[in-house]
Amino acid sequence: MSKIASLNELSKLKNKFGPLIQIRQENEKTIITNTDVIDNSFKIHVLACGGTGCQSSESELIVRVFQRELEKRGLANQVKVITTGCFGFCEQGPILKIHPDNVFYIQVSSKDVEEIIDEHLIKGQVVERLLYVEPIHQEKLKTDLPFYNRQLRIALRNCGLIAPEDIREYIALDGYQALGQVLTEHKPEDIIDTIKKSGLRGRGGGGFPTGVKWELTRKSAADQKFIVCNADEGDPGAFMDRSILEGDPHSVLEAMAIAGYVIGASKGYVYIRAEYPLAIKRLQIAIKEAREYGLLGGSILGSEFSFDVELKYGAGAFVCGEETALIHSIEGKRGEPTVKPPFPAENGLWGKPTSVNNVETFANIPPIILKGADWFANIGTEKSKGTKVFALAGKVNNVGLVEVPMGTTLREIIFDIGGGTKENKRFKSAQTGGPSGGCIPAHYLDIPIDYESLASIGSMMGSGGLIVMDEDDCMVNVAKFFLEFTVDESCGRCTACRVGTKRLHEILTKITEGKGTLEDLDKLERLALIIKDTSLCGLGQSAPNPILSTLEYFRDEYLAHILDKKCSAKVCSNLVEYDITDLCCGCTLCARNCPQNCISGSPRNKHVIDNNRCIKCGVCLDNCRFDAVIRK
Amino acid sequence: MSCKNVIVEEKFSELEHFIDELPDKQGDLIAVLHKAQEIFGYLPEEVQLRIADKLDVPSAKVSGVVSFYSFFTMKPRGKHVVNVCTGTACYVRGAEKLLNELNKHFAIKPGETTKDGEFTLDALRCVGACGLAPVMIVDGKVYGRLKPEQVKGILANYR
The missing domain is CATH 3.40.30.10 (Glutaredoxin)
Incomplete structure (x- = not known):
């Protein structure tokens, strides 16, 4: 393949490759008359x-x-x-x-x-x-599945539609047209204006206006600047960035090149988790193809602009999603964050001005340029424009990736698109924002979600993980689960986070074991607020959110654990008792398998558990074939 | 030179060749460590010292980076690596029970290797197969929608 020398040539190729995907576009009635067609x-x-x-x-x-x-x-x-x-x-x-x-x-x-x-x-x-x-x-x-009908797919527009390992299909769907137009028809300042007007905000969690970030990086004078794509998707239960990279890698590469032109950078890095081998492979293929077509590398599309992209791999550290930590990791150092300012826009990778943007943010750029800032700004709420991709998971019927306009309610996402809770159990909470977010109770299901509304109810947008929990989930134990994560992932640089999260986890463990006191509850709250105020980076500042939000909305569960020594969801094993009901037909299976020998009863007669000796291992429940053993 | 040493030296020369090919050694420490772990299976002190020497960085820096990132390990891994995803989606769908079952089955904790060197057990944070939760990953192959009682049967195939 010879390199594409101009926007005009790119447009000709688009027509040539059109038939490759034509029959997949059921709504497109245009018949391509070009005789120079292939694969028809x-x-x-x-x-x-x-x-x-x-x-x-x-x-x-x-x-x-x-x-x-x-x-x-x-x-x-x-x-x-x-x-x-x-x-x-x-x-x-x-x-x-x-x-x-x-x-x-x-x-x-x-x-x-x-x-x-x-x-x-x-x-x-x-x-x-x-x-x-x-x-x-x-x-x-x-x-016309209801799962799709209520979605609006901008960032995911090509996922599940094109072959990600074939650049021709991307080109056929307007791929690299935005880059071509930017390079031939626009000044960098125009693009900054467009992105600012569109209202696009960072999709990695922070929600910082992308146009402003680019403008700041452009204004910093330096001989060299960098574009970094943050693909270190660390939130457990979030997989939107990975899906975009696996399904439409060129959209990210195209947007990185546009960003490079805008801020004046000739080099970009994608910092990607080593745990995503498929996304890495598809990106490698995409970079190679883009170079062959002259869409990355020297004098792109015949212009004076050169830009190339290199992959850098993470090595399993959640804190590297924080931009200063990520930059240190690219430099081959421990991924510890540093105090901002200076912001990466002034002093980033190798000390040079650097713009770090998230995968989903990049995926939104080409459509904004092709369809205009007004089109994008018309979607969403007053302060949060466009769409957001959520990774819907947990106790919900339709686990998957959904992209909806900002301002859609949780109820629409979980019940209309997600098909409701599994086995029709009672919905208890939706967790957004991963380990940095909070647990949203049922009475907020109708709040339109955007950056501000989520923050106002003690959670955050985060990267878009959305985990549904039902009546069988204990909110104290959920808070403990997230703290276990932050204790593990705290980089250890600042005391508030390193020591503080550990103490929080200890108090939560004490409560779930039924040894908590009311004093512990006060201590928990006070310490959580101190850590929030005094931690160095976002990880520590947001680590207490799961505790603070559950304390606010599910305080009764904490109190039940402490005062009544009860876990209503029957999750915390120390607070659960096993019992045998009248369904027992005396088969003796439970008694024979009990490691404590604390189940008594004669064959064909109801058995009894001695709860003083029971270690709550649950073997009796697992073994019973008559549903006679219950937890209470 | 013993046979074992020849193999180790071959591995070192493969690593050194990889380092020589790097266009820009500045900032490539993590890439080198990834490669070294791929070659040796883990990163013992001896390997770290050689890397420090070759890249001309203090060995303390190499060790600092190795200990910082959870992907790098200084202990040898078993022949088969069994991972349980402990991401939130798997957690609410019963990953803890899977992990407990594996703890019992192997009589080891996450991060440890069985005495016969056959299996290493570990917990991973989200592989993104949330639709299949809870999942167990054996040598890269994902087993989804698992119940604890199925674990034994699957592992028997790897004996």
Whole structure:
């Protein structure tokens, strides 16, 4: 491939590659008349989700079997099987989509492949048993799933639509057009204005206006500057950045190049977790392809602008998501944060002005440039514009990635898109913002979510993890879980965080073991506020949030643990008692397996647990075949 | 030179070759450590000293970086590495029970290796397969929607 020399040439390529994805765009009725077309022989496209979730359930095998069976039937030149990035509907994976019929199959296994080919692709009959069943009306849906209908996908626009390892498909969908326009038609200041007007704010958690960050970095005078993409997605339960990198890596590379042009940098780094091997592989391929097409490297699209991207790997430290810590890590040092100011915009990587932006932030840039600041600013709330991707997980029916306009309520996300709680249990809390966020109770389900509203109820946007918890989750134990995480991940640089989080964790452990006192509760609260005020970086400042928010909204649970020695969710084992009900038929299985020999009773008669000797191991409950053993 | 030493020397020369190829040694310490762990399986003092020497940085700096990042280990790993995801999504769907089952099964705690050197048990923070929670990862292969009683059967395949 020779390098693309101008925006004009890029546009010609876009038309040439158009047919590659044409039959996947059911709404696009434009027929491409260009005769210089390629790959037009495929009548059917089979899209297979190749995200980490679906690959874990062997979507790669499905693709291989598909190709083998198509070849056997002589259909290999009519049906194209494409591995895409994440579709977002992870709960129902592995997922297949057939175009042009636009049929969505769920939980496909390699054993289903022959039936799909013979029934659907050859006879044109949809395989009904693999369709999604809408839970309320029990209707089988081929397309238009409620999970997708309420979403607005900007950052995820290409995920599950294009092959991430084929730059041609990205180009066919306006890929690199924004970069081309920026380089040929705009001054850096114009782009800063556009991004500022669009209202885009950092999607990594802080919510700092992206346009302002670029402007500050542009204004810092230096011989060299850097763009850094923060792909150190450390929040447990958050996987939106990984999905974007796996499903649409070029959108991030294109935006990094635009940012480089704007601030005056010729080099960019993607700092990515080593735990994301698939995202790393796809990025490496994307960088190589972009260089071959002249979209990275020297004189991009015939302009004077040069920009290249290098990958840097994390090594498992949550604090490296903080920008100063991340910069130290790229420099090969311990990832400890430093006091700001100076901000990276003045003094960043190797002491040079550096703009650190998050993956999802970058993914929003090309559409803003192509569609305009007003289009973006019209979406969302007054202070938070555009959309946000949430990784919906936990006790919710439709685990997956959802992108919704800012201002959507939690109820819409969890119940309308997420399909409600698992097994219809009572919703207790939604946790946003990961270990730095808080637990939101049911009475705030209707609050429109944006940066400000979440902060006002003691949580935060964070990177977009959204974990649903139900009546079976103990909020004291949840707070302890998050503190365990921060104790582990505290870098140790400042005392407030290093020692303080440890003390918080100890008090929480004491309470969950039923040894807590009311005095502990006061101590917990006081210490939490001190750590919030005195820690050096965001990690420590936000570490007490899970405690403070649960203390505010679920204080009754703390009190029950302390005063009544009860855990209403029956999670804290010290506060749980096992009992045998009248359902017991005296099979003796529990008594024989009890390690304490504290269950007595004769065969065929109800058994009894001696709770004074019981160690609450739960073996009796696990073994009982008659549901006679209960926790209370 | 004993046979064992020859193998170790081969590994060192592979690492040194990797370092020589680096365009810019400044800031590449973490990349070098990743490579070294890939080659040796872990980062004992001997390896750290050689890296410090080769990159011309103080060995204290190398050791500081190794101990800072949880990805790097100074203890040899077992033949098979069993990880349980302890991200929030897996946690609320029962990761703790999985981990307890594994603790019992191997009679070791997370971070430890069985006496026969076969299995290392560890807890990971979120692999992003939240739709499959709770998950266990054995040598990179993900087992999802697991119940504690299934663990034994899966591990039998790795014996």
